Amino acid sequence: MKLHEYQAKEIFADAGIPVPASQLADSVEGVLDAVREIGYPAAIKAQVHVGGRGKAGGIKIATNEDEAREAAESILGMDLKGYHVNEVLVEQGVDFVDEYYVGVTMDRSEGEAVAMVSTKGGVDIEQVAEEDPEAIAQEHIDPAFGLHPYQARKVVYDAGVPAEYARDVTAILSKLYDLYEDNDASDIEVNPVMITADDDVIAADAVMNIDEDALFRHSDLAEMEKDAYQNDLERKAGEYGFDYVRLSGNTGIIGNGAGLVMTTLDLVDYYGGTPANFLDIGGGAKAQRVANALDVVFSDENVDSVVFNIFGGITRGDEVAKGINEALEQFDEIPKPVVVRLAGTNAKEGMEILNTDLVQVEATLESAVQRAVKNAEEVAQ
Amino acid sequence: MSIFVDDDTRVVVQGITGGEGKFHTEQMLEYGTNVVAGAVPGKGGQEVAGVPVYDTVYEAEAEDADASVVFVPPAFAGDAIFEALDTNLDLVVAITEGVPTQDMAKVNKRLSEVDTKLLGPNCPGIITPGEAKLGILPGNIFESGNVGLVSRSGTLTYQVVSNLTERGIGQTTAIGIGGDPIIGTSFIDALEAFEADPDTEAVVMCGEIGGEDEEQAAKYIAENMDTPVAGFIAGRTAPPGKRMGHAGAIVSGSGTGTAESKINALNDAGVPVGDTPEEVADAIEDFL
Numbered sequence: 001m002k003l004h005e006y007q008a009k010e011i012f013a014d015a016g017i018p019v020p021a022s023q024l025a026d027s028v029e030g031v032l033d034a035v036r037e038i039g040y041p042a043a044i045k046a047q048v049h050v051g052g053r054g055k056a057g058g059i060k061i062a063t064n065e066d067e068a069r070e071a072a073e074s075i076l077g078m079d080l081k082g083y084h085v086n087e088v089l090v091e092q093g094v095d096f097v098d099e100y101y102v103g104v105t106m107d108r109s110e111g112e113a114v115a116m117v118s119t120k121g122g123v124d125i126e127q128v129a130e131e132d133p134e135a136i137a138q139e140h141i142d143p144a145f146g147l148h149p150y151q152a153r154k155v156v157y158d159a160g161v162p163a164e165y166a167r168d169v170t171a172i173l174s175k176l177y178d179l180y181e182d183n184d185a186s187d188i189e190v191n192p193v194m195i196t197a198d199d200d201v202i203a204a205d206a207v208m209n210i211d212e213d214a215l216f217r218h219s220d221l222a223e224m225e226k227d228a229y230q231n232d233l234e235r236k237a238g239e240y241g242f243d244y245v246r247l248s249g250n251t252g253i254i255g256n257g258a259g260l261v262m263t264t265l266d267l268v269d270y271y272g273g274t275p276a277n278f279l280d281i282g283g284g285a286k287a288q289r290v291a292n293a294l295d296v297v298f299s300d301e302n303v304d305s306v307v308f309n310i311f312g313g314i315t316r317g318d319e320v321a322k323g324i325n326e327a328l329e330q331f332d333e334i335p336k337p338v339v340v341r342l343a344g345t346n347a348k349e350g351m352e353i354l355n356t357d358l359v360q361v362e363a364t365l366e367s368a369v370q371r372a373v374k375n376a377e378e379v380a381q
Numbered sequence: 382m383s384i385f386v387d388d389d390t391r392v393v394v395q396g397i398t399g400g401e402g403k404f405h406t407e408q409m410l411e412y413g414t415n416v417v418a419g420a421v422p423g424k425g426g427q428e429v430a431g432v433p434v435y436d437t438v439y440e441a442e443a444e445d446a447d448a449s450v451v452f453v454p455p456a457f458a459g460d461a462i463f464e465a466l467d468t469n470l471d472l473v474v475a476i477t478e479g480v481p482t483q484d485m486a487k488v489n490k491r492l493s494e495v496d497t498k499l500l501g502p503n504c505p506g507i508i509t510p511g512e513a514k515l516g517i518l519p520g521n522i523f524e525s526g527n528v529g530l531v532s533r534s535g536t537l538t539y540q541v542v543s544n545l546t547e548r549g550i551g552q553t554t555a556i557g558i559g560g561d562p563i564i565g566t567s568f569i570d571a572l573e574a575f576e577a578d579p580d581t582e583a584v585v586m587c588g589e590i591g592g593e594d595e596e597q598a599a600k601y602i603a604e605n606m607d608t609p610v611a612g613f614i615a616g617r618t619a620p621p622g623k624r625m626g627h628a629g630a631i632v633s634g635s636g637t638g639t640a641e642s643k644i645n646a647l648n649d650a651g652v653p654v655g656d657t658p659e660e661v662a663d664a665i666e667d668f669l
Contacts, residue, residue, distance in 0.1 A: 106486070109593055109594075111485070111486055142490065184482075211483065212624075212628070213455060213479045213481050214481035255536075257534060259626075259630075265619070266640075278625055278626065283517075313539055314401075345519050
C-alpha cells in the first residue's frame, strides 16, 4: 500500500526527521490560505500515487499569489497518469545547494532489507542504478539486529557524503530504518534529501510503501487504505476483499488463484483479445463471493464479455455455479455474455447446476478464453 | 522415487484445530499421509480426526514426526514456522497466505542456520502421488509417474497437472514453493533435487512475474541439469507496479521481474516456454 507524500511526511516529522513546513489543500482558496501562512516561494504538489509528478506537470513552484492561484487551478482536478488529483500539498520552497538520495527497501533476492545512499539525488534513482551503479552505496541489514549505527555511518561515508553533512544524513537514515521496521514498510525513500543554503539537511520528498499483509498490526496505517484506491472499481473490489487490478481492455476475467488468473489474462491477450481486469476470488469462495465478483466486473463500463475460470482445489465447483446462477438470475437481461469453465473439485456437480440459459459453458481453459474473446469482439461491434 | 516426501514421511499439523487445519488433515489422512500429531497452543490433549493434539511442536515431535504443515493464521505464522525450525524437523510446509514480509525476513535468516527445508509460505504444499500429500492440493488430479513439477502458484499447478494427467503423464513429486516475495525452498533447490532423482525424467517449472528467481533458475538449468525442463510464465499482461494477487507477483516500476525477461532467460537456457498450459504438456510429451 502506497502512502501519499503528505501522509509519509507526517510520519517523518513525528519521528524527528526534518521536513519543510507544509499544509494540505483541496481547493484553490485552500491553497491561497496555505501560501499566505507558509510564504514564498512555495511548492504546490499533487498528492497522487505516481512517480515523476514534476515532469507530468503535477508539481509547480509559486513565487507570488498569481502563480499560486494558477498552479492550484491547473493541478487540482487534473488527470495525472490516470489518477485524478483531489489534493495538493502546499510546501515551503527550499533554496538548496545539493540533493542526495536516502532509502531503505526490501531486497527480495537476499531476503533482507538494504539501506541505500547516493549523492546523486533529485533524479530517478532507478536510472542512476542502471547508468552509474557505483554511485549508490548499499548495506544489507540483518533482520535480527536491525541497522547497526556503524552500518548507517559506513553507507553514508561510502556514498561520499561530505563530512559536514554526514552526521545529519546518517541520522535521517537511522530514523528511516526505524520507521521501516516499526511500520512494516516494504520501501521507504527520500529523494531528494536537500542540503539547504543555510547548511540544513531536510527531507524534501517522501515515499513510503507499507506491506499490505502487515496492516493487521497497524490500525493507524490501515485507516489510510481507503485513500489508496485508484478508482471506484478498485475501491469496490477492495471492500469486497478481492485482489483486483483494472486494465484497459474489454474482456472481464474472474478466477481463483493468482497464477491461474494471470494465465487467463495472458491467454485472452494470446487469442487476440484485451483483458479488462485481474480478479481473484481466492480459495474456498462461497456463492455470495462469486456474485460479488460479478458485481465488480459488470460495474466496469469497458467490459463487453466475461470469462469465469475456476480450477477447484479448496474452491468447490458447485458453490461457484450456485453463485453464478444467483447473481445472474437477478437480471432481466444478462448485461454481457458470460463464459464459464469449471474444473477440479466438484466441477461435474457445478456443471450440472449451472443455468445454461444464462451462461455459456466450455470444457477447457483455452476454449473458454477463445469464446469470451469472440463474445467481446461481437459485443464491441 | 520422489523428492522431499514419501510413504515414510511423518507429519505434524500446526493449527490442526482450526477450520482449514481440520478439513485438510482429514483430506491428507484420506490420501494416505501419515499425520501423526497436531500442535496448537492450549489444545493439548484433544484429538482431531483421531490424531492426538499437543500444545507444542516439540511435544508433537515425540510421535517421531519429521515434517510439519502450517495452517496457522498470518499474524502467528512466522512464530509457528520458527517453532518448527527450532524443533529440527526435516521439512516445514507453510500454507498460510498473508505472512508479513518482515516476519519472513527473520525466518529466512534462521533458515540459513538450520538444515530444515521450508516450502512456502503462501503455497499449496507438496505431493508425491500415491504416497503422501502435505498441504491442500486436490489429490485426485495427480497420478504417479516420471515428471517433476515445481511452481509458484497453486491453481496454475492444478491446471498444468491436469493437462499432463489427461495425457497419461504422471508425476514423481509436485511442489508449490509459494507466491510470496520471501520464500524458503527456491526453484533451484527443487530443480537440484529433481536432477538427483533417478525417476524424474522431465521437469515442469511454472514461474510468474516478480523477482529474479526464474532467471537464476535458468542459469542453474543451463549449467547443471541433464534432465529436460519445460516452463510456463504467468503475468505477460501484468502492468508494472501492480501486485497481481500474490504478494510476490509484481513487476517493479523500473521494469525488473517481467515475464519477458524470464521467458528469454529460460529460452536462452534451452528451456521451451509454453504460450498455453497445453503447450507445456506438449513439450513434456516430446521429452519423454
